Amino acid sequence: MGKKVYIQTYGCQMNVYDSEKLKGILSDKGYSLTEKPENADVIVLNTCCVREHAERRALGRLTQLSHYKVKNPEVKLVMIGCVAQRIGERLFDFAPLLDFILGTSQVFNLPEYLENKTRLANVSFKDSQNIFDDVLPIRKNRYISHVAISRGCNNFCSYCIVPYVRGPERHRNIEDILNEVQCLSKSGCLEVMLVGQNVNSYKDKNYDFPDLLQEVNDKTDIKRIRFMTSHPKDLSLKLIEKMAELPKVCEHLHLPLQSGSSRILEKMNRGYTSEEYLEKIQNAKSKIKNLSLTTDLIVGFPSETQKDFEMTLDMVREIKFDSSFMFRYSIRDGTKAAEFEDDVFEKEKLRRLKELIELQKRISLEKNKGLIGEKVEVLIDGKSRRDKKSWKGKSRNNKTVILKDEKEGSSGKDLLGEIVPVKISDCDSWTLFGEFIK
Numbered sequence: 001m002g003k004k005v006y007i008q009t010y011g012c013q014m015n016v017y018d019s020e021k022l023k024g025i026l027s028d029k030g031y032s033l034t035e036k037p038e039n040a041d042v043i044v045l046n047t048c049c050v051r052e053h054a055e056r057r058a059l060g061r062l063t064q065l066s067h068y069k070v071k072n073p074e075v076k077l078v079m080i081g082c083v084a085q086r087i088g089e090r091l092f093d094f095a096p097l098l099d100f101i102l103g104t105s106q107v108f109n110l111p112e113y114l115e116n117k118t119r120l121a122n123v124s125f126k127d128s129q130n131i132f133d134d135v136l137p138i139r140k141n142r143y144i145s146h147v148a149i150s151r152g153c154n155n156f157c158s159y160c161i162v163p164y165v166r167g168p169e170r171h172r173n174i175e176d177i178l179n180e181v182q183c184l185s186k187s188g189c190l191e192v193m194l195v196g197q198n199v200n201s202y203k204d205k206n207y208d209f210p211d212l213l214q215e216v217n218d219k220t221d222i223k224r225i226r227f228m229t230s231h232p233k234d235l236s237l238k239l240i241e242k243m244a245e246l247p248k249v250c251e252h253l254h255l256p257l258q259s260g261s262s263r264i265l266e267k268m269n270r271g272y273t274s275e276e277y278l279e280k281i282q283n284a285k286s287k288i289k290n291l292s293l294t295t296d297l298i299v300g301f302p303s304e305t306q307k308d309f310e311m312t313l314d315m316v317r318e319i320k321f322d323s324s325f326m327f328r329y330s331i332r333d334g335t336k337a338a339e340f341e342d343d344v345f346e347k348e349k350l351r352r353l354k355e356l357i358e359l360q361k362r363i364s365l366e367k368n369k370g371l372i373g374e375k376v377e378v379l380i381d382g383k384s385r386r387d388k389k390s391w392k393g394k395s396r397n398n399k400t401v402i403l404k405d406e407k408e409g410s411s412g413k414d415l416l417g418e419i420v421p422v423k424i425s426d427c428d429s430w431t432l433f434g435e436f437i438k
């Protein structure tokens with residue numbers, strides 16, 4: 001009987017991809033996957049440290065998972081990803097039962113270490129790991145998959161730990177990316193999300209990111225293409241034109257603004273002003289029909305005044321993002337911003353965050369209401385969590401759509417894995433509700 005592996009993942013799309021790929025690699029080596037840590041021979045925790053809260057959560061979970069090793073000392077306990085990278089070998093002091101600590105560039109070496117080593121911490125970026133281009137990720141969602149196109153980041157935004165834990169930017173061969181997308185398509189996948197910390201700076205031979213989109217559009221059978229994350233400073237006119245022109249590229253752009261104040265953006269080392277950001281957004285909106293826009297925002301960055309914060313609110317009102325990921329600033333040791341005085345009180349950070357969330361919620365509702373009566377194309381990828389009779393899916397512009405009751409909404413037809421036309425009849429701030437158009 002093969003050994004059983006349990007993998008739990010926290011964090012971004014890249015961590016999700018790494019875990020899915022690791023599942024594929026382990027399964028090729030004869031391991032089977034389990035959803036229950038109590039049944040596992042190997043327990044893997046893939047971690048995120050982008051915010052203090054995420055790191056605390058990962059460490060708390062590690063403590064919980066250690067109990068399975070207390071019960072059965074034969075179990076191998078493994079921590080991978082960004083927290084493993086950041087804390088490294090010192091994690092053995094925090095969790096003495098840990099067997100392996102593998103940094104972000106060592107994750108796929110796990111099967112080899114399980115076979116040949118007893119206990120080890122490796123957080124080196126140097127011995128580059130085999131990235132198993134021929135192994136398909138094992139994914140929860142059969143119809144939607146992530147594909148990594150690059151790793152690492154060279155931008156060093158002053159608040160961000162990612163360049164320190166993910167290392168310098170490395171780009172994947174275009175042929176390997178095309179091959180993976182085509183294999184996914186053959187296995188039933190309909191939509192890929194091309195992921196990287198900054199996809200817009202992708203480069204391989206003479207291909208830049210817009211060229212990569214063109215190649216995936218033309219040379220694979222995948223039905224839909226998305227990408228994440230774009231850095232505003234590298235968002236080119238060529239990319240906007242390709243988004244407008246290529247039929248498989250979905251009308252959704254996630255472009256992290258972070259702050260509406262150019263002074264704060266400079267302190268964040270973001271490389272653009274709020275005016276430049278706005279200009280790019282207006283250009284994208286004018287060229288791409290039905291474009292949906294999402295963003296990331298931070299409130300309470302060191303020295304952020306009420307006036308700076310109001311500039312963020314003004315940008316949100318003006319651009320009308322469809323949705324936003326909104327956070328209050330928290331110090332990450334080792335970053336440039338950790339040297340700044342964290343001078344916005346916690347209570348004030350929370351007040352600003354609440355005001356921003358309320359504004360975004362109103363705008364999201366307003367934008368969703370504008371879609372009532374419209375026909376949208378929805379990729380059905382499962383049943384609604386709240387109502388098992390209803391189908392759930394994603395529109396091209398990244399909205400979650402729930403189809404009414406099977407009987408009413410889809411005439412009892414099995415819609416799983418299909419891209420179907422839906423008429424939107426209702427909404428709330430986060431979700432659209434609609435009916436299948438026969």
Ligand code: SF4
Nearest residue numbers: 153155156157160162
């Ligand atoms: S672009 Fe900035 S925020 Fe994004 S990963 Fe790189 S350093 Fe972090």
